[in-house]
Amino acid sequence: MTALSVAADALAGALAEESRLCARLLAVTRREEKAIIAADIPTLTALVDEKEQVLELLATLETERMTALTAIAGATGHSAASLTLGGVVALVDGAAQAKLVALSEELRADGQALEQANARNAQLLRTSSELVDRWVQYLKTVITGALTYNPDGGVQGNGGNRMLDRSA
């Protein structure tokens, strides 16, 4: 395998994983929509943690994607700063090219679906002032509620959702 094909494989792997995580984030966003409609504040709060975890993983993958792009640029004499996915597609051929094209389309569709679902939830929240007030009050209770400590020194609050203890 050439350095280019190894790096193109790594790029495809990162894009596939990004797409998988984006689908996961989209699923969480859809659960959030249901929770907003049901005014289920504990679930809404728990979903914040879940979304943050997926976003952290996506940020890590962004680094992997950039590393692969840099390797491809190095192997082909291109500038890493200006090398796009379209540019990479033009550098590879056959199955690798078809895979990258399919992944790019998938990623774009995933991103658009996520954008729309998130905008829908934001709009729902904007028009649900009572829910927002209750959620804010709930979080005030979470902050001012009794904090207890586990035997190992960790924090345990009332309610037991992961917003209170990320190690759970």
Place this chain on the structure above:
Amino acid sequence: LDAMGRLPDVREARVAALRQQIADGTYDLGIPQVAQRLVESGGLS
């Protein structure tokens, strides 16, 4: 960092920041930016 999440000060600051974002309508966790990046990175131009 995970261990820091168990400290009361960090936890309270995190919840307070979330509460503020929900109250002032800016709660989005950066998802619009991430989604936009995915759309752009998926573009072949």
